[in-house]
Amino acid sequence: MAWNVFKFCTALRALGSIMILVVIGIIGFTYYALVVANYGPSLFLGGFDSLLSLLVLALFHFLLIMLLWSYFSVVVTDPGGVPPGWRPELDIEKSDGNQEYTSLTVGDSSSHIVRYCRKCNQYKPPRSHHCSVCGRCILKMDHHCVWVVNCVGAKNYKSFLLFLFYTFLETTVVAISLFPVFLVFFTDGDSDVTVSPGSLAATFVAFVLNITFALSVLGFLIMHIMLVARNTTTIEAYEKHTAPNSPYNLGRKQNFEQVFGRDKLYWFVPLYTEDDMKTMPALGGLDYTSRSEESEPLQSL
Secondary structure (H helix, E strand, O other): OOOOHHHHHHHHHHHHHHHHHHHHHHHHHHHHHHHHHHHHHHOOOOHHHHHHHHHHHHHHHHHHHHHHHHHHHHHHOOOOEOOOOOOOOOOOOOEOOEOOOOOOOOOOOOOOOOEEEOOOOEEEOOOOEEEOOOOEEEOOOOEEEOOOOEEEOOOOHHHHHHHHHHHHHHHHHHHHHHHHHHHHHHOOOOOOOOOOHHHHHHHHHHHHHHHHHHHHHHHHHHHHHHHHHHOOOHHHHHHHOOHHHOOOOOOHHHHHHHHHOOOHHHOOOOOOOHHHHHHOHHHHOOOOOOHHHHOOOOOOO
16 A cells, blocks of 8 residues: 555645754854854964965855855745636647546646646646645646745746755865864874864764765755756656656757756846846746747657
8 A cells, every 4th residue: 555645745834844944053053163163263363274264254154145045035936836717728629528627647747738637626737736735736846845845846946956056065165164173083182173172062063964965965966957957857757757858858058048047147046137037938937848849749759
């Protein structure tokens, strides 16, 4: 008997709110270990130590600002819901004289056949999926993330990717910066690094946390880079197992632009230009160009 994971949806909503506090707690603990316990006091030592501390703290605070900006953009941005009364711009054929329209096989969102969500009682645009946690259909849904208490969809996917990117950079910088103090744990007290036992313990825990997050987020980031390069989502890749053959795969350049926009100055911030929003319907989550629309229809589709 297969588990019905969706019966835990209510628990996931409550867990998500707690996870935001966990994220803030980890960031606060890391801030104490790096800034308060180690590199902050080193600013006043003079010489090379002061210069190194200044560089580390400047880089740390810049990445922290970008990380928090991206993170809360994912949290507060609506991933994209189906507009009320939305109907496909396709002729709908009745089957056997019945006016009840049936949803396609799960994962067949690349087809132009009309899909209907029986839970929302509305039509489903291409690439949209019903989220049992949010209780609605999400445009270009990738997954529901408890870390951000939100779905990751068409309108906040860029912010999510930037959150992963800056989290990896931030945790890597922290791990490298704390590594010399971390090694004090394995010395016989003859190290040049002098810190209090409390600070040393905080540094040890912060190093372990950040190196763990850096490695885990790196794998997740690589996976999503591959998905962006193929213009597919986690759900589509999981359900179809044919991500490289996605009809929405228009080439790496266009695939990248459908997530990050065309303006290079905005690629690394969780924002889009007004021009991109007007000229790129894919950013809105409702209109996607497929290979069959750009060229002759493919027999494999």
